[in-house]
Amino acid sequence: MNSSAKNAAPGQAPQSNELWGGRFARGPAEIMEKINASIGFDRKLWAQDIAGSKAHAAMLAVQGIITEADRDAILSGLDQVAAEIAEGRFQFSTALEDIHMNVEARLKELIGEPAGRLHTARSRNDQVATDFRLWVRDALDRLEAGLKELQAALIDRAEEYAGTVMPGFTHLQVAQPVTFGHHLLAYVEMFGRDRGRARDARARMNESPLGSAALAGTPYPIDRNMTASALGFDRPTANSLDGVSDRDFALDYLSTASICAMHLSRLAEEIVLWCTPQFRFIRLSDAFTTGSSIMPQKKNPDAAELVRGKAGRVIGALNSLLIMMKGLPLTYSKDMQEDKEPVFEAEETMALVLAAMTGMIRDLTADEAGMRKAVELGFPTATDLADWLVRNLGIPFREAHHITGRVVKLAEGKGCGLSDLSLADMQGVEQRITQDVFAVLSVEASVASRTSSGGTAPENVRAAVKAARERFL
Numbered sequence: 162m163n164s165s166a167k168n169a170a171p172g173q174a175p176q177s178n179e180l181w182g183g184r185f186a187r188g189p190a191e192i193m194e195k196i197n198a199s200i201g202f203d204r205k206l207w208a209q210d211i212a213g214s215k216a217h218a219a220m221l222a223v224q225g226i227i228t229e230a231d232r233d234a235i236l237s238g239l240d241q242v243a244a245e246i247a248e249g250r251f252q253f254s255t256a257l258e259d260i261h262m263n264v265e266a267r268l269k270e271l272i273g274e275p276a277g278r279l280h281t282a283r284s285r286n287d288q289v290a291t292d293f294r295l296w297v298r299d300a301l302d303r304l305e306a307g308l309k310e311l312q313a314a315l316i317d318r319a320e321e322y323a324g325t326v327m328p329g330f331t332h333l334q335v336a337q338p339v340t341f342g343h344h345l346l347a348y349v350e351m352f353g354r355d356r357g358r359a360r361d362a363r364a365r366m367n368e369s370p371l372g373s374a375a376l377a378g379t380p381y382p383i384d385r386n387m388t389a390s391a392l393g394f395d396r397p398t399a400n401s402l403d404g405v406s407d408r409d410f411a412l413d414y415l416s417t418a419s420i421c422a423m424h425l426s427r428l429a430e431e432i433v434l435w436c437t438p439q440f441r442f443i444r445l446s447d448a449f450t451t452g453s454s455i456m457p458q459k460k461n462p463d464a465a466e467l468v469r470g471k472a473g474r475v476i477g478a479l480n481s482l483l484i485m486m487k488g489l490p491l492t493y494s495k496d497m498q499e500d501k502e503p504v505f506e507a508e509e510t511m512a513l514v515l516a517a518m519t520g521m522i523r524d525l526t527a528d529e530a531g532m533r534k535a536v537e538l539g540f541p542t543a544t545d546l547a548d549w550l551v552r553n554l555g556i557p558f559r560e561a562h563h564i565t566g567r568v569v570k571l572a573e574g575k576g577c578g579l580s581d582l583s584l585a586d587m588q589g590v591e592q593r594i595t596q597d598v599f600a601v602l603s604v605e606a607s608v609a610s611r612t613s614s615g616g617t618a619p620e621n622v623r624a625a626v627k628a629a630r631e632r633f634l
Contacts, residue, residue: 194256198258200255203501210288211242217388221282235268238275242271282374286373286375291369295392300414301360307515312629313634315349318522319629323623326339326536335541342622346626358416367395373404375405405492415482415504418507419479422472425468428518432465471514541604542603553595554591584596
């Protein structure tokens with residue numbers, strides 16, 4: 162229950178909330194106050210709220226809507242409020258519902274009557290839309306910066322392991338040899354697209370709702386371009402109804418974060434697999450692993466597992482906001498108070514998992530012997546044999562595919578690799594095969610031959626590392 166309601170004399174109706182004005186004869190019920198208040202989470206917007214209020218006050222004075230003296234008092238008071246919040250001295254009140262009313266109430270305590278003029282020509286509707294956009298814009302910048310750090314780690318390791326051979330998989334079955342550096346650079350591309358989505362989202366959302374007021378604009382002669390410029394926006398929003406009701410910018414953030422979280426989860430899954438003795442592709446130090454309470458031999462890649470698991474929280478946040486918004490008519494509805502917590506949680510989660518993944522990439526050590534052993538399994542150079550038949554014997558690829566399949570079956574029956582077969586064995590399948598075929602059946606030869614643009618040859622990987630540094634870092 163708010164303070165005015167608590168202080169009502171027995172038998173008297175609780176006083177109304179003074180910031181709501183005279184329309185309400187009674188204060189809210191205690192449960193109404195609890196469900197209505199957002200200060201528990203929207204206090205995160207305090208810096209953006211004060212920045213928006215300062216820009217608004219400055220514009221009001223330039224336009225002659227308030228005096229310069231009132232402006233100066235407001236700006237000085239807002240600076241004091243900001244200092245109190247930053248230093249942890251500010252007393253947030255649930256009775257005052259949200260960050261906007263908490264700041265305004267404290268401002269009134271500090272400067273008196275001029276505080277009441279700050280809300281001229283604006284509403285909490287355009288105020289919160291502006292604050293939230295400013296916060297999400299900063300979150301997109303933080304997301305891109307985190308992705309850049311992760312790309313830098315991946316590029317460094319790709320250069321280190323440009324010539325390290327490992328199996329490439331389809332259907333999680335050995336397919337063709339690749340290099341570990343090439344594999345890591347695949348994630349550099351994924352995270353590069355995520356950075357592009359973050360930049361696109363930032364550019365699309367960089368319009369100021371401030372001045373849309375409650376929903377219809379305002380009769381005061383405001384200058385929306387001035388406030389937009391002061392807050393770093395490219396322009397004001399074009400429609401006041403859309404200005405206060407749009408949350409696409411938050412959905413864009415969550416969509417970008419969800420796709421990025423999915424990419425992180427894929428990489429985390431591979432790290433989990435690679436750490437197993439069945440794969441034995443990499444090792445993580447004690448810094449990013451944990452033990453078991455009962456099995457002393459265990460060294461679990463828990464950091465990777467948690468990155469994988471937390472993707473669900475981010476994707477769930479996107480679903481939450483989509484479902485909340487889908488049934489809302491224009492313009493503002495109180496449902497939209499529920500837009501912030503999913504975004505705040507997703508942003509905290511993304512900061513954590515990006516830092517964890519960057520740490521793991523810099524921490525891991527490739528087990529080159531383990532990778533080399535694994536790449537010998539599953540006849541990974543079968544395609545190289547088929548290509549040799551096409552290039553050297555002029556056999557159509559489909560026929561070469563069938564011939565290679567019979568050679569693979571023969572090797573499988575003998576329990577050996579393709580390069581371990583004798584020339585006579587191969588000629589028993591296709592008599593035109595010559596000794597030259599063995600030059601293409603080694604793993605190293607296979608990898609080195611993949612020199613097409615985007616291919617896995619070590620020389621390609623080194624060139625791609627250089628190009629990636631220029632593109633992304």
